[in-house]
Amino acid sequence: MPIATPEVYRDMLDRAKAGSFAYPAINVTSSQTLNAAIRGFAEAGSDGIVQVSTGGAEYLSGPTVKDMVTGSLALAAYAREVAKNYDVNIALHTDHCPKDKLDGFVRPLLAASQEHKDAFGTPIFQSHMWDGSAVPLEENLEIAKELLALAAGADIILEVEIGVVGGEEDGVANEINDQLYTTPEDALATVEALGLGEQGRYMAALTFGNVHGVYKPGNVKLRPEILKQCQDAIVAKYGSDKGERPLDLVFHGGSGSTAQEISDAVDFGVVKMNVDTDTQYAFTRPVVGYMMKNYEGVLKVDGEVGNKKQYDPRAWGKEAEAAMAARIVTACENLRSAGTSVKA
Numbered sequence: 001m002p003i004a005t006p007e008v009y010r011d012m013l014d015r016a017k018a019g020s021f022a023y024p025a026i027n028v029t030s031s032q033t034l035n036a037a038i039r040g041f042a043e044a045g046s047d048g049i050v051q052v053s054t055g056g057a058e059y060l061s062g063p064t065v066k067d068m069v070t071g072s073l074a075l076a077a078y079a080r081e082v083a084k085n086y087d088v089n090i091a092l093h094t095d096h097c098p099k100d101k102l103d104g105f106v107r108p109l110l111a112a113s114q115e116h117k118d119a120f121g122t123p124i125f126q127s128h129m130w131d132g133s134a135v136p137l138e139e140n141l142e143i144a145k146e147l148l149a150l151a152a153g154a155d156i157i158l159e160v161e162i163g164v165v166g167g168e169e170d171g172v173a174n175e176i177n178d179q180l181y182t183t184p185e186d187a188l189a190t191v192e193a194l195g196l197g198e199q200g201r202y203m204a205a206l207t208f209g210n211v212h213g214v215y216k217p218g219n220v221k222l223r224p225e226i227l228k229q230c231q232d233a234i235v236a237k238y239g240s241d242k243g244e245r246p247l248d249l250v251f252h253g254g255s256g257s258t259a260q261e262i263s264d265a266v267d268f269g270v271v272k273m274n275v276d277t278d279t280q281y282a283f284t285r286p287v288v289g290y291m292m293k294n295y296e297g298v299l300k301v302d303g304e305v306g307n308k309k310q311y312d313p314r315a316w317g318k319e320a321e322a323a324m325a326a327r328i329v330t331a332c333e334n335l336r337s338a339g340t341s342v343k344a
Helices: 006-019 031-044 054-060 068-085 099-104 106-120 137-153 184-194 225-238 259-267 277-293 313-334
Strands: 023-027 048-052 090-094 127-130 157-162 167-169 172-174 202-206 248-251 270-275
Touching: 006 090, 006 157, 006 270, 023 031, 023 277, 023 313, 031 048, 031 068, 031 277, 031 313, 048 054, 048 068, 054 068, 068 090, 068 099, 068 106, 099 106, 099 137, 106 127, 106 137, 127 137, 137 157, 137 184, 137 202, 157 184, 184 202, 184 225, 202 225, 248 259, 259 270, 270 277, 270 313, 277 313
Parallel strands: 023 048, 023 270, 048 090, 090 127, 127 157, 157 202, 202 248, 248 270
Antiparallel strands: 167 172
16 A cells, blocks of 8 residues: 555544554664565554654665655655555654754654645655653643644644653663653643644653663553543543543553553553564564574685575575564554554
8 A cells, every 4th residue: 555644644543542552663774674564564464653763764864874854755765665565554754853853854854744745745754753851841842832833734743752761762861760750730731732633633652651772571660550640631621522532642662561561551542652672673683593594604604605695685684574574463463453454
């Protein structure tokens, strides 16, 4: 199918909320990982979200170029072509963008999407994330309001982060402390600033102990009930016209989460869960195994010529893509999106 239109993307999120499931949002950094992500969604029978971070976008542009906009647009162009051959809907998203990178990442991409929409009727990306967790909430929401207006004009959904995700991702590091827990007051301030859809649609990454990186189950103290408390506070103040779960929520930093924690978060309104660390390992692990197993073939050992069929990047690349796709199928099953794709 073609990349999801704004209408299809909104329908994806609506169906997820109504059906109490969520989509994995898979970070990609290359054509190989993009192909693996789309393959995984197709094998799971799930629509899905593919996203690129600031660091991933730099890498995609070429390691000596390091231009986030170039890398993002290149990924989107490639995705538009390859996604046509799969029977699921794929939405394109950009991940964490802090304040100091807005002018070199999200703002020019919003402008590019507005131009594309004016010319062809649809934006390039379906959603963008503004990560204002490093600035005071008032400033975070002030910038979010400005970006939401731009996004709405281009028929794009904005994602905002209200609270702080601990750990480190793409050079952005946060301590693991009480700031990892969004309060109902924070959620109410968000709705007061951004509305409940009348100013444009947005998703909110409310934090409930989330931490980026690699952690075993039990090491991260997640409190998914915070999400319900925030949703309930909004309903108590604004009514239930938007349902009992008025906010579309996003789950960041989920590595090491238990199945019950993930299930609870989805039940409380999570419609998108970022998956990066686990798929990075799933992609790299079979490459390591392949190289160790085929040591004498991939290297010209003791003056020999090696085995061209074994050091051809396609040989180990296929194994890496298959393993990453399998991990995405598992993510779809855990988030209950497997088998939910509605063919356009």
